[in-house]
Amino acid sequence: MLDIQLLRKDLDSALRRLQTRKTPQPFLDEARFAALESERKGVQIRTEALQSQRKTLSKQIGILKSQEPDTPADDLLAQVEAANAELETCSQRLEELQAALQTMLLAVPNLPDERIPVGSNESANIVRRNWSPEWDIPGFAFPVRDHVDIGAPLGLDFDTATKLSGARFAVLRGPIARLHRALAQFMLDVHTTQHGYTECYTPYIVRAHALRGTGQLPKFEADLFAAKKGGQDGEEAQDDGAMYLIPTAEVTLTNFVQDTLLAESALPILLTAHTPCFRSEAGSAGRDTRGLIRQHQFDKVEMVQIVHPDAADAALESMTHHAEAILQKLGLAYRVVELCTGDLGFAACRTFDLEVWLPGQNAYREISSISHCGDFQARRLQARFKNAQGKNEWVHTLNGSGLAVGRTLVAVLENYQNADGSISIPPALQPYMGGLERLVASPDAN
Structure with missing residues (x-):
């Protein structure tokens, strides 16, 4: 606010x-x-x-x-x-x-940081840097396939998911399910052991006030899945009993400091969690209908930092590097893009997107957004700290994907594909796959 x-x-x-x-x-x-x-x-x-x-x-x-x-x-x-x-x-x-x-x-979004590029849409975004792996990803001396075709023999199943839940859901089983789990575990381990985050397990259903605190309500209610309508079971009047599936663990992690007065010494707070995310994608009709890129349910490893205002700019840089580290360890080429004013999220004043190279689409696609929200969320949450002068001051909040697990799975499938339909497992993931170096189709996947 x-x-x-x-x-x-x-x-x-x-x-x-x-x-x-x-x-x-x-x-x-x-x-x-x-x-x-x-x-x-x-x-x-x-x-x-x-x-x-x-x-x-x-x-x-x-x-x-x-x-x-x-x-x-x-x-x-x-x-x-x-x-x-x-x-x-x-x-x-x-x-x-x-x-x-x-x-x-x-209903009013955050003010854009005066340092970011001004523009009406993503065409005005600025590429800040590119990164490519030091080791060689296998060359494609064969027709490149996208993740949908690659994944089907490995256990990526959209037909069963459609019978269960409708469009924009997926079932993963067998080898590809194991790879998906390995990616999430790998990300959590890197963030907790190398980047200083505390791993958390949080609810997947929240009350409306938690979503108001981070900015999803009231503006983006159409993008949320309601788990329970209001006015039931004698819930608090301020929420009218309404509950929603989380669109991101940013909601739960950031709300840890709701209605809290922190000691300055408690900052910074670094939190991470692996959760499913649920989004109706109300405004994305016709976009990315093929595959895993835009689903109603997907997994994400989220990073949240709650910091002193003076440390917020440095936190934005460090969080971006934390997300980049995952891509670098996986050997996936990417670029860092600073969003312009017209492409900025509701609660953000400044955002860096990480876009990974997907050979199956011959394009870079977003795999993480790292956003600095200033005191915008803190005011909605009533989250403050007592500064050195003994005065109450708003904390600053930042959040970002570290990374979106499904999109990282897409990137691994497409970048490490082989002519025989197998997938070479990135070295960083092999310990999480029982030492396997290659993923091949198995009867469990069918």
């Missing part, structure tokens, strides 16, 4: 920065915001005047009672009663106005 003081002090500047995200800027009704703020100021001024009047009247009554105990103070008491009644009305209206402003702010 944006700091409302930024909008109060310089609304035009904030709107100009928001405008760079999309054209036209759809996030904030400027006229309604101005009207609500104007009324809020008026009610606030009247409240302060009434409080001052009541204080003065109370003093007058006290003086009167001390100097002339038998003199009635009915007129003064009536004025106090009238002031109290009006104060109650003002208080109720102020709550209504604050709630309306809060609702507006929940």
Whole structure:
């Protein structure tokens, strides 16, 4: 959530920065915001005047009672009663106005960092660096196939998944299921033993307030799978009982610090988790309908850092390198892309995407997004720390994939394919595969 003081002090500047995200800027009704703020100021001024009047009247009554105990103070008491009644009305209206402003702010995305490229879509993104493996990936002296064709004999099964759940689901069994599990374990081991993250196991279903805290609600409700409708089982009124399947472990991990005041010495906090992720992909009709690239259910190893504001830029760089390390250890060529304002996620102020080379598509495809959210999520979560001066300050939050397991599986299948249909297992994964050097079709896969 944006700091409302930024909008109060310089609304035009904030709107100009928001405008760079999309054209036209759809996030904030400027006229309604101005009207609500104007009324809020008026009610606030009247409240302060009434409080001052009541204080003065109370003093007058006290003086009167001390100097002339038998003199009635009915007129003064009536004025106090009238002031109290009006104060109650003002208080109720102020709550209504604050709630309306809060609702507006929940729909406004983060302000883009002033250092990032300005552009309306991904065409304005900037490639910051490329990386290719030092060892040779087998050359393709044969027609290159995509992961769908490669994976079928190894246990990648979309037909069974369609019977079970419909389109955009997959069943993995036999060799390919083992490879998928190995990838997730490998990623967790690298992040926990080499990068300093604490491994976590978190719920896959969360209440609505957790999704509001990280920015998925209210704007992206159509992209979520509801696990339970609201108003059941006497759940807390603030959530109306609604629960959702997580779209990413960013939600659960970041919410660890919800309504928390941390000691400065507790920062930074580095967390990682391997979870399934559930997304309806409401806005992606017709995109990537073939294969594992865009599924309703997929696995991801998520990284989250909760840091001191002064350390946030360095944390963004380190997290990007942590995700890159996985690709480098797997010997997968990739590039790092800085997103422009128009391609930025809702909660992010700055993002680096990692795009892995997929020979079956003859293209780079996103495999991780590392996002710096500033204090945007912290304000929604009420997550603070006590700084060296003893004052409460918002933490900064960052999140990123380290990596998307399914897309990494795609990259391994396509980059390590052999002419006979087998897959050479990257050396880094072989210990997780019982020492196997090559994956071949087995009866279990059929």
